[in-house]
Amino acid sequence: MDPGLVSPDWGPLKRLLHTILVRIRAELADPPPVSLSVSTLSAQGVLRLITLGEDAGLVEAQAERLGGPVPDAITTGLPIVVTDLWSDPRWPELTREAVTALLPEQARAWARIQGMAVLPVGHLEQSTILLSCTLPKPADEHTLDVLDRYKQLVEAAIAVTNATAADGPEHVLRLLTSRAIIEQAKGAIVAATGLGSTEAWRMLRETSQNHNVKLRALAVGLVEYLGNEPVDQPAGLPAPTSDHRADGVARALWQQLTTRPDPRANTWAGAGCDRPTTTA
Numbered sequence: 001m002d003p004g005l006v007s008p009d010w011g012p013l014k015r016l017l018h019t020i021l022v023r024i025r026a027e028l029a030d031p032p033p034v035s036l037s038v039s040t041l042s043a044q045g046v047l048r049l050i051t052l053g054e055d056a057g058l059v060e061a062q063a064e065r066l067g068g069p070v071p072d073a074i075t076t077g078l079p080i081v082v083t084d085l086w087s088d089p090r091w092p093e094l095t096r097e098a099v100t101a102l103l104p105e106q107a108r109a110w111a112r113i114q115g116m117a118v119l120p121v122g123h124l125e126q127s128t129i130l131l132s133c134t135l136p137k138p139a140d141e142h143t144l145d146v147l148d149r150y151k152q153l154v155e156a157a158i159a160v161t162n163a164t165a166a167d168g169p170e171h172v173l174r175l176l177t178s179r180a181i182i183e184q185a186k187g188a189i190v191a192a193t194g195l196g197s198t199e200a201w202r203m204l205r206e207t208s209q210n211h212n213v214k215l216r217a218l219a220v221g222l223v224e225y226l227g228n229e230p231v232d233q234p235a236g237l238p239a240p241t242s243d244h245r246a247d248g249v250a251r252a253l254w255q256q257l258t259t260r261p262d263p264r265a266n267t268w269a270g271a272g273c274d275r276p277t278t279t280a
């Protein structure tokens with residue numbers, strides 16, 4: 001697979017991600033993780049950007065051969081915590097024996113691993129960015145809480161480094177401005193519904209995809225609708241803009257969030273917006 005600008009051989013990105021993973025490892029130090037990894041997964045396959053520790057090949061084996069929390073996290077967009085990776089009935093083909101047969105040179109690592117946590121942290125073009133952790137004990141909510149605290153740093157490190165190389169500093173400033181607006185929209189959803197940050201992000205992303213509007217335009221529409229004024233922006237940068245369709249989707253989404261008893265049920269009947277049909 002052509003890694004493009006996001007490459008595991010790119011020194012600045014690798015150093016940034018290594019620093020982040022070292023800090024995560026320090027917070028999960030009792031006992032320390034077997035491994036921490038940052039990968040991207042697209043239609044072309046898995047690209048492992050960096051691993052701290054041992055488990056070379058586990059992400060790839062799950063995504064391409066055996067199934068497991070990695071492809072499930074990609075499919076659902078939600079974090080997954082596993083207490084025993086090798087005996088979970090959701091993934092009957094994912095056993096220690098199967099992974100050892102595929103990757104015998106890492107047998108020592110497979111023997112040490114018990115739990116795993118996988119967190120989708122964002123998107124880059126057509127790829128999903130994953131932060132994963134394997135442990136010599138069951139993974140739990142504390143594991144996920146620690147990963148969650150660092151997910152924005154991981155996503156920003158990849159996105160900003162990529163944008164700097166691709167388009168220069170002006171594009172980076174526009175990118176950061178857009179991300180700030182998306183964070184405002186996420187915060188509004190969290191405050192209105194009590195959903196977590198990951199669920200709020202998923203709702204924005206799925207709404208954007210289902211209604212064929214840009215995520216940035218949807219976020220702008222939502223923020224401007226709630227504030228009844230244009231979004232704030234740094235002077236001299238192109239203004240992040242919405243459009244008529246995105247504004248309508250944003251209003252319908254907010255009506256759904258504030259009137260339905262369970263905002264997780266992302267249904268659109270009566271929300272003032274038709275859900276598009278999908279064609280093969």
